[in-house]
Amino acid sequence: MPAQALYLKYRPQSFDDVQGQDHITHTLKNALVLNRIAHAYLFTGTRGTGKTSTARILAKAVNCLDPDVTKRPCNKCAICRAINEERLLDLVEIDAASNTGVDNIRDLREKVDFRPNEARYKVYIIDEAHMLSNAAFNALLKTLEEPPPHVIFILATTEVNRVPATITSRCQRFDFKRASLQELMDQLGAIAKQEGMELEPAALELVARQANGSFRDGTSLLDQLTAYSGDTITLQHVQVLLGAASRELIHEIVASITARDVGRGITALDHAVDAGADPRQVARDVVDYLRGVLMFTVQSDMLLNVGEEVRSEMRALAAQTNAEQVSRAIRLFSQAALDLRHSASPTLPLEMALVEATLDPAPIAASAPTASSRAAAASSNPFVPSTTAVAQKREPAFQRVPAPSKKAKASAPPTAHDEPEPSLGKLSISAVKQHWGDLIARFQKVNKSSAAYLRDAEPLTLKGDELTIGFFYPLHAERFNNDKDAVSQFNKIISQTFETKVHLKCIVSPKRAKMQAAQDDPLIRAGMNLGGKVSNIIDEEEEDSE
Structure with a gap:
């Protein structure tokens, strides 16, 4: 049979044995004396601070047979001894980490109605309660709010933020604090003395500091040191082990x-x-x-x-x-x-x-450079132009000018939109195709919304003064043709650019039908299935011209 771990051997058995939680033990003892036992408790705190041990002590205290309430639990009556020996059927400990589902809570609800076998109360301790699912918490709500008079629930958790507020509001909450360094040293020193260990003060302090506020962690480390170095534990032993x-x-x-x-x-x-x-x-x-x-x-x-x-x-x-x-x-x-x-x-x-x-931290923000420092930096860098050259090119940020008169306003120069654009040569279909992007850019200055329709369009033919534009999408052709302002504005831009009057004709591009026919071709469709796409169709006439 394996040896009993020290943290189990020295587990608190009464309220007086619980260290560092006087605010909790005092409240629970007063509740016993005044017979004001709550139907549900929520114990929260970091690991190893005594939540489950206090829950077991409370279960013993409410069922203890000692007539003196102030001495409960007595750890001598049949109920206390049965709980200490883990054979009392009326104390049910549930590990919520392995019983997270709603079916487990439904099974619990069916059993709470049965009266206790021996004890006065049937106590349910739900450890790691935050691991329950939302459905399980919802199933527990009604039972937790109005349990039978013979049932007490004690929920223990290290992550109270994961417990729904509807559960917390139905319980009396007790927060277990981490043990101080002195409390840990006193507790570990007492255990070492009872076990016959010789523990150096420096080693005891290091063990207590390593426990980080947890009684169980400190006791477990002390147990491990006993197996490593025997009954004499020095600071060097602790440092080597840790x-x-x-x-x-x-x-x-x-x-x-x-x-x-x-x-x-x-x-x-x-x-x-x-x-x-x-x-x-x-x-x-x-x-x-x-x-x-x-x-x-x-x-x-x-x-x-x-x-x-x-x-x-x-x-x-x-x-x-x-x-x-x-x-x-x-x-x-x-x-x-x-x-x-x-x-x-x-x-x-x-x-x-x-x-x-x-190292010194880098400065967050440097002060503004002076004129002399800028000049020195520029002179030392051959890629930076001289200060005088930059000054000549730089224009003043502000310039005081007289306010224009009404006559001046009336004879104001034309805006950028009204200024004529430079000519691009003689009008021809090849010239229009060559400068199509420039024409769209000029048109975008006066009509940005309609210029978007022209990006999928192309000039097709020029017969006399009639320029035919083909749109790939019928909707774009319809909307552009119905916008009389857009047609007249684009017509004016082309006429001013090539210094020749033209008239626009908007149709759906024949390439659209050819594109659809090409996509129906089995060979092209196979290529499209492999991730390709048809980007353009070049007619035989265009190939010859190229």
């Missing part, structure tokens, strides 16, 4: 950042990695140490849970730097910890973060 660098090396790295000494920091970083430290753990330790220095720079050092020796070191480093440099270094090393996951080099992201943290 892959952490020594505090002296971490201090040396941070000191090199404040002193802006890159070589000193790289040397300390190499020593830490060569000693077996995990680069990601080094990055996390540097960020944690920099946070302490930042607290001193902003005069908030009362929030730090560190020893007096470390506190004096951080205070001395804070006097050599400023909050801007420290916060920038924190961002760089935090990003380096993420980049290390995918980096080909085990230390390159850390080295880059160290170099950037020691």
Whole structure:
């Protein structure tokens, strides 16, 4: 039979055993004394803070047989012993991560109506409640709002934001906070003493700091250290197991950042990695140490849970730097910890973060250059024209002119649209085709909307003074021909361009029918099925002319 894990062996069995959650245990004990037990509770908080353990203690307390309410749970009566031995049928623990569907909740609703077998209340503990589906939450709503008088629901979750507000509003919510460093050290120290371990104070502090506010994580790490080093645990044992660098090396790295000494920091970083430290753990330790220095720079050092020796070191480093440099270094090393996951080099992201943290940040905006600096820069660059040449070409941005009189307004020069365009030579169908794009560009200045129809059109024939234009789409030909202003404006542009009067005739281009006939050809259709398309059809006459 495997040995019992320490976090299970020392799991809290009463409200007094729960550490760091006095605001919750005090409220629940008062509710028991006043007989004001709620029908639904919601326990939320980070992992390892005692949510499920408190739920089991509450289940024992509401069903305890001890006549003195203040002593519940007594852990001596038949109900308490049955719960401790996990054989009470009236306590139902549901793992919502593996029972997420609506069918599981329907099965629960069918069973809640049955009375308890032995206990006073039937207690349902739904762990990881945020994993339930929306349909499951909806199925639970009515039962959670008006449960039978003999049923109590306790929902535990680490992500309360994923629990619907309709569920939260039907429960009494209790937020479990992370344990402080001192609370963790006291708890782990008591466990180590009961287990007969010899734990160095520095090792105990590092284990508690690594637990990051979680009692379960700290106890599990202590259990792992016992298997690694036996009953005597030193700081070096903890550092080797965690892959952490020594505090002296971490201090040396941070000191090199404040002193802006890159070589000193790289040397300390190499020593830490060569000693077996995990680069990601080094990055996390540097960020944690920099946070302490930042607290001193902003005069908030009362929030730090560190020893007096470390506190004096951080205070001395804070006097050599400023909050801007420290916060920038924190961002760089935090990003380096993420980049290390995918980096080909085990230390390159850390080295880059160290170099950037020691350099002065680039200025955000430079001051406006003076005339002398512009001249010096221009003289040193052979590709920049001289200042005098630029000044001669540059026109003044503003020019004061007298206001025009009414007579001047009446005799104002024609606008750009009224000015005649330069002639393009003698009128011919080849000349019109050659300058078709220029004609459309000139027409777009006076009629932008109708010019779009001409982009799919082409000049076909010129007989006398009649120019025939073929549109590929019948709708475009109809709309352009019906717009008398567009016809007259385009007619005027062509006449002014070639200095010859012409009349326009708008028809559907014969190429449209040829294009449709070509697309019906089996060979061409096979090419289109392979991704090709028919872009143009060249007549034999056009080929001969070309």
